[in-house]
Amino acid sequence: xxxxxxxxxxxxxxxxxxxxxxxxxxxxxxxxxxxxxxxxxxxxxxxxxxxxxxxxxxxxxxxxxxxxxxxxxxxxxxxxxxxxxxxxxxxxxxxxxxxxxxxxxxxxxxxxxxxxxxxxxxxxxxxxxxxxxxxxxxxxxxxxxxxxxxxxxxxxxxxxxxxxxxxxxxxxxxxxxxxxxxxxxxxxxxxxxxxxxxxxxxxxxxxxxxxxxxxxxxxxxxxxxxxxxxxxxxxxxxxxxxxxxxxxxxxxxxxxxxxxxxxxxxxxxxxxxxxxxxxxxxxxxxxxxxxxxxxxxxxxxxxxxxxxxxxxxxxxxxxxxxxxxxxxxxxxxxxxxxxxxxxxxxxxxxxxxxxxxxxxxxxxxxxxxxxxxxxxxxxxxxxxxxxxxxxxxxxxxxxxxxxxxxxxxxxxxxxxxxxxxxxxxxxxxxxxxxxxxxxxxxxxxxxxxxxxxxxxxxxxxxxxxxxxx
Amino acid sequence: xxxxxxxxxxxxxxxxxxxxxxxxxxxxxxxxxxxxxxxxxxxxxxxxxxxxxxxxxxxxxxxxxxxxxxxxxxxxxxxxxxxxxxxxxxxxxxxxxxxxxxxxxxxxxxxxxxxxxxxxxxxxxxxxxxxxxxxxxxxxxxxxxxxxxxxxxxxxxxxxxxxxxxxxxxxxxxxxxxxxxxxxxxxxxxxxxxxxxxxxxxxxxxxxxxxxxxxxxxxxxxxxxxxxxxxxxxxxxxxxxxxxxxxxxxxxxxxxxxxxxxxxxxxxxxxxxxxxxxxxxxxxxxxxxxxxxxxxxxxxxxxxxxxxxxxxxxxxxxxxxxxxxxxxxxxxxxxxxxxxxxxxxxxxxxxxxxxxxxxxxxxxxxxxxxxxxxxxxxxxxxxxxxxxxxxxxxxxxxxxxxxxxxxxxxxxxxxxxxxxxxxxxxxxxxxxxxxxxxxxxxxxxxxxxxxxxxxxxxxxxxxxxxxxx
Numbered sequence: 017x018x019x020x021x022x023x024x025x026x027x028x029x030x031x032x033x034x035x036x037x038x039x040x041x042x043x044x045x046x047x048x049x050x051x052x053x054x055x056x057x058x059x060x061x062x063x064x065x066x067x068x069x070x071x072x073x074x075x076x077x078x079x080x081x082x083x084x085x086x087x088x089x090x091x092x093x094x095x096x097x098x099x100x101x102x103x104x105x106x107x108x109x110x111x112x113x114x115x116x117x118x119x120x121x122x123x124x125x126x127x128x129x130x131x132x133x134x135x136x137x138x139x140x141x142x143x144x145x146x147x148x149x150x151x152x153x154x155x156x157x158x159x160x161x162x163x164x165x166x167x168x169x170x171x172x173x174x175x176x177x178x179x180x181x182x183x184x185x186x187x188x189x190x191x192x193x194x195x196x197x198x199x200x201x202x203x204x205x206x207x208x209x210x211x212x213x214x215x216x217x218x219x220x221x222x223x224x225x226x227x228x229x230x231x232x233x234x235x236x237x238x239x240x241x242x243x244x245x246x247x248x249x250x251x252x253x254x255x256x257x258x259x260x261x262x263x264x265x266x267x268x269x270x271x272x273x274x275x276x277x278x279x280x281x282x283x284x285x286x287x288x289x290x291x292x293x294x295x296x297x298x299x300x301x302x303x304x305x306x307x308x309x310x311x312x313x314x315x316x317x318x319x320x321x322x323x324x325x326x327x328x329x330x331x332x333x334x335x336x337x338x339x340x341x342x343x344x345x346x347x348x349x350x351x352x353x354x355x356x357x358x359x360x361x362x363x364x365x366x367x368x369x370x371x372x373x374x375x376x377x378x379x380x381x382x383x384x385x386x387x388x389x390x391x392x393x394x395x396x397x398x399x400x401x402x403x404x405x406x407x408x409x410x411x412x413x414x415x416x417x418x419x420x421x422x423x424x425x426x427x428x429x430x431x432x433x434x435x436x437x438x439x440x441x442x443x444x445x446x447x448x449x450x451x452x453x454x455x456x457x458x459x460x461x462x463x464x465x466x467x468x469x470x471x472x473x474x475x476x477x478x479x480x481x482x483x484x485x
Numbered sequence: 486x487x488x489x490x491x492x493x494x495x496x497x498x499x500x501x502x503x504x505x506x507x508x509x510x511x512x513x514x515x516x517x518x519x520x521x522x523x524x525x526x527x528x529x530x531x532x533x534x535x536x537x538x539x540x541x542x543x544x545x546x547x548x549x550x551x552x553x554x555x556x557x558x559x560x561x562x563x564x565x566x567x568x569x570x571x572x573x574x575x576x577x578x579x580x581x582x583x584x585x586x587x588x589x590x591x592x593x594x595x596x597x598x599x600x601x602x603x604x605x606x607x608x609x610x611x612x613x614x615x616x617x618x619x620x621x622x623x624x625x626x627x628x629x630x631x632x633x634x635x636x637x638x639x640x641x642x643x644x645x646x647x648x649x650x651x652x653x654x655x656x657x658x659x660x661x662x663x664x665x666x667x668x669x670x671x672x673x674x675x676x677x678x679x680x681x682x683x684x685x686x687x688x689x690x691x692x693x694x695x696x697x698x699x700x701x702x703x704x705x706x707x708x709x710x711x712x713x714x715x716x717x718x719x720x721x722x723x724x725x726x727x728x729x730x731x732x733x734x735x736x737x738x739x740x741x742x743x744x745x746x747x748x749x750x751x752x753x754x755x756x757x758x759x760x761x762x763x764x765x766x767x768x769x770x771x772x773x774x775x776x777x778x779x780x781x782x783x784x785x786x787x788x789x790x791x792x793x794x795x796x797x798x799x800x801x802x803x804x805x806x807x808x809x810x811x812x813x814x815x816x817x818x819x820x821x822x823x824x825x826x827x828x829x830x831x832x833x834x835x836x837x838x839x840x841x842x843x844x845x846x847x848x849x850x851x852x853x854x855x856x857x858x859x860x861x862x863x864x865x866x867x868x869x870x871x872x873x874x875x876x877x878x879x880x881x882x883x884x885x886x887x888x889x890x891x892x893x894x895x896x897x898x899x900x901x902x903x904x905x906x907x908x909x910x911x912x913x914x915x916x917x918x919x920x921x922x923x924x925x926x927x928x929x930x931x932x933x934x935x936x937x938x939x940x941x942x943x944x945x946x947x948x949x950x951x952x953x954x
Contacts, residue, residue, distance in 0.1 A: 019488055020650075023671055023674065023675075026670045026674050027653075028670050028671070030667075030668045030669075030680040031685060032682075033670065033682075034683055034706065035687070038688065038705040039691075042701055044691075047691070051687075093673075093680065134691060145644075146645055146649060147649060149645065149646060150649040151649070173498070175496075175497075175611050175614075175615055176498065176614035176615055176618070178615060179619050179622075179655070179809065180616060180619040180620070180655070181650035184649070185650065186649070199499045199500065200496075201497050201559075201562075202489075202497070204499075204558075205554075211499040213499030213500030214500050217827050218504070218520075218607065218817040219504050221817045221820065222518070222817060224820075224823075236507040236510055236511065237507070279831070280830055331810045334810075335804075336648075340805070340809040341647075341804050343646070348686075348687040351691045358690060358716065359717060362748070365748075
């Protein structure tokens, strides 16, 4: 991993270089292009996605260059010398409009629009997809977990099961989606996140007997003592020993903070643990639970009234199980100032032509009602149409509207001010509060309306007709 | 990503530091410990796992240190000054035995054994799990894909859907598991892999008409021309235009290398495409297929006799769908020269105590027959026992055996010679040839025998009895 940031230009699919060289040698290096980023499907059967990864993408884009070693590598692979001379001076000088990081977004709407010459807009495709797809996936997963966990503490424990270095960005995205802290100390350092963690079974094992291990831990961390009670037998050994240590701590004026359950039936064990703690007058001792949790298991525990105060989530969060990828794509919408689209035998996969804008419309309760995709020269419209079915439309006349796409990169520079990860998280939380409840439920969430202007509808129809000839 | 390699020590779960500080302040910094790495379940319903990630793990381990900024961060978080002084000098000085990278391994056997003092062995847990779990997962997925694809070319196209920087190591692991090349140019540069790629739909769209786009591509890459034929209509437009261009190339003494199908029914379209190409006397033109492929879809295509010569695999490979994590764990086996184990109410989760060795036994056909886990002071044994059921055993007396664990790290130094990724891949391939076919099939693969020595069985029973008191 020696200075990965010096080689970011190479973090690209081979075919981007092939196409870029083709365009270059064909004398098209100044041909203008506009690409849309959007995803086709909300993951996890969620009714929405939390958009994340923007700041990292933009920072990496600022460093998207080709040093001498990168150029030498591409030369060995067989790329053309004139093209490589061009690449050695390469810098992305285009313009990027994007929704804000932390925004609540939906499938099939352009959430990033990239404009520039065909070479620069093509070359950055892989990086954009890689960074935005993943962080948006994990922020959305975290958001679903936060939704079920309510105000309870939720911690990311995923580093060990993360897909290698994905953990660096996953822990950041998890906080954006609503988690409180991470076990990943590197990400905490890099992104100024809260990190947390106490002890593993190995600590208990290393002292042989549980009571000694608990006492040693309490002595080492009297302010933040969480005892893992399931190493031998949760109810017969772990809890009684934890109670004993808690009482010893009380005599020193200290308080046991929590016990942690990491195996067995968490609903049953947490109820029994609560009873034991309460009977010992240890009402202030919290219960933390972990072990292959996801949003559905947390919901089930809460539905069962399990008295759990905090959850640790690992594998299912950090890898986005069972949808390990967001299916974001990057499609050419305008070339040489001519709108274009990609047709498909699957009518839903036909893309939207032209350089576009994205507006959000509010309902009478001042909540999100619908999103509308317009052509860039449009402003006021009265209806938005279903992208395929022209008989389906929604009246949005006079509704309060919001321009969702803001300029975030221009002439090689990041234009947006950098926010802290917790600020982005706060923004996501505020925005989610504006999304009506029916779009947030787990079972068949109501589909949020995303429509297009009549003008865009007609433009699309015309281009398809032309292409079919 | 500024110099991630300078901060590798922080790429660690918070609780490793908490425990390390606890051990340090309790005066146990020289207490000896031994941890086992193993996984509980083979992913993808596979009968085996391809072990991968070792070289990267060992290199990162060599750089697992704490620079001034890391120490300052840990100080801000609240760690103890004396402990931080110790950390600022930290270097892993323990010993690691491991199976070879590319080895065929099985669940519930120790494939890495880490020995050293309790602090150093504990601190490296997260890094080891992160790197080995993921690369082994992806190498195994790639191996399953290679198994169905036979001798056909298989290319990794996953970068855009990879879990962020996981792509760096995933593309490496994919080659170890048997893929031929990757689209990821950075990994190709870093690990000396073959990279490949041609053009996207945007190339075709950018020229407006398909025939012009094909001609331009053929002119730019006459030696390696692969035409994507599904932008408009595969059979009515893409194929006829590809044939036209192939014929034009022939007149210049060039040859169209392949056409690529990226949507629609790949079985039907590949058969029709083959017919059209053959009728045009273009038998040499290959057919490449991609679009959400995995090992099962590839098998189905081959079962249908789809005449596809090469496959591109993306999302399903690079994220290990539908098992996005290998469940590897790191368990304390010996402390202060005393064997220990972690008990569990789930009998299968009880770990194996003591410092161990791992042997492979061969059957009469010189194929893998069984693996045996022995205590380190054992050598010749006649039977291996099921880890739980003492009435289940296998006779291995006199069978040819192989010591699978080799010393790979000692006193802060990597001991093994670095091999190329393709060499590791070749080793994996040779080893898989020694695994009987019944363990490789997709449907209910025969479970490979992994047993323990009678002495280990008895030691485990004794310790459990002691703990239950």
